[in-house]
Amino acid sequence: MTAAEAKAAFEDLVSRCGLRYTERTRRYVGIYEGVCFDVALFQQCIQLNAIAPAAVINSQILEDFSGFTHVKNSGVPTTWIRGVRGETGNHPNQVEMELTPQRLERLTEKQFFDLPTNLIQDFRAFGAEPTIPHCGVCGTAVPNTLMMIDNHYVPACENCLARVRDEAAVGELQDTAPVQWTYAVPALLVGASLYTLLWGGMQQIAIPAKLLLVGPFFAAIMFSVAVVSFAGGTSFLLRMLTAAATVAAVLAGNIWGTRTLVEKQFQELVSWEEATRIYFELRLFQHQQEGYFLIGGLAGAWLGSRMAKEATRVRVD
Ligand SMILES: [Zn+2]
Incomplete structure (x- = not known):
């Protein structure tokens, strides 16, 4: 794909997966087929984060994700997939990919188009559920979007997103770490x-x-x-x-x-x-x-x- 094709393919991915734009981070986030996506296009480079709450993929990090067979069979090198480090070791259910202009050039439009679905299939093989049952904030509604709270991903329903966002905007939400x-x-x-x-x-x-x-x-x-x-x-x-x-x-x-x-x-x-x-x-x-x-x-x-x-x-x- 050329840079222009990659840009069009990125926009298609955003609308196909129903991702919403986040003003501050200039990224697109959402839930697609039970997997949370957080993607961005910066300087012709596509960043893709995928989080499947129930999945456990730790074993794959050391094996360059060779077990992600759907991605592998589509011809996309699984060495491009990486685990994501958190505060206490690797996140067990999260991967990231950085598609640089050089990498995008090597991909066909079809390979890129199929990438989300292939990732989802591979996540399923490692325990991902087809849907995320509960909103991470209220715990009852079905989540239909992805919220980022201080760079932590939380699948959420629209009501909770609106409410928490309002509280944060007026400064009601504080990180209430106690004074040591x-x-x-x-x-x-x-x-x-x-x-x-x-x-x-x-x-x-x-x-x-x-x-x-x-x-x-x-x-x-x-x-x-x-x-x-x-x-x-x-x-x-x-x-x-x-x-x-x-x-x-x-x-x-x-x-x-x-x-x-x-x-x-x-x-x-x-x-x-x-x-x-x-x-x-x-x-x-x-x-x-x-x-x-x-x-x-x-x-x-x-x-x-x-x-x-x-x-x-x-x-x-
Ligand atoms: Zn909720």
Whole structure:
């Protein structure tokens, strides 16, 4: 097939199998004869994923799918079929094929046309059922489409697809991984200490005032994102604690900066208590920039936690 023929053949496959277009991933998904398909045409390359929920094809991965006899007999090399790795080993019921322009050139239109049916027949030989009995969301309706929830395939009915999609669109669906406090607390403490060292340290050396103003902001974003990634999740309490730790770190850094400044000015040593008193009684209210530092830190903490929360949002296609 030429590139143009392959494009036409791809479009034919999409409509013949009743696949629907997914906006975000720019792929086509659906269920055809009891097998889930997820296909895409990118830069003249056709990607094809097929998932048959009840099938077990692990043994075939090591044998280059030589047991997929329908595909083999049609003249399509089964070495083009590959297993798909998941988080815990290979998916037992999923295969993928990447049909590059070179491979498509070797295929006839008939071979490509027959490919879905041949794959389905071969999946059946390894336990696939002719239909998928239940929607993976409500568990009752017959699924008639394929949903992608955070890159996981879920056969679903149309009602569930519409409902879950709406919930995800307004941000109701969150990946509700619980906060691992045994990691979150050390991350907060270590992060706040580093923040203080960095921020206080910046004030020990001559740094342009403008750069100094954005320091607390960017440090707070990094701090916030780091805490969430160590905690493995986020919650309101964790976000509040992060904001509080940010303010504490900015204040501590400022007190350190004040101490150095006063020591330089008066050429004598100043105790930490004295520096703290000077900072709160004099500098904090007299110097506008001190307020900006705190606002910058809080804004960074807020933005960082928003980013972290956004990252836990479930995506549905
Ligand atoms: Zn359903």
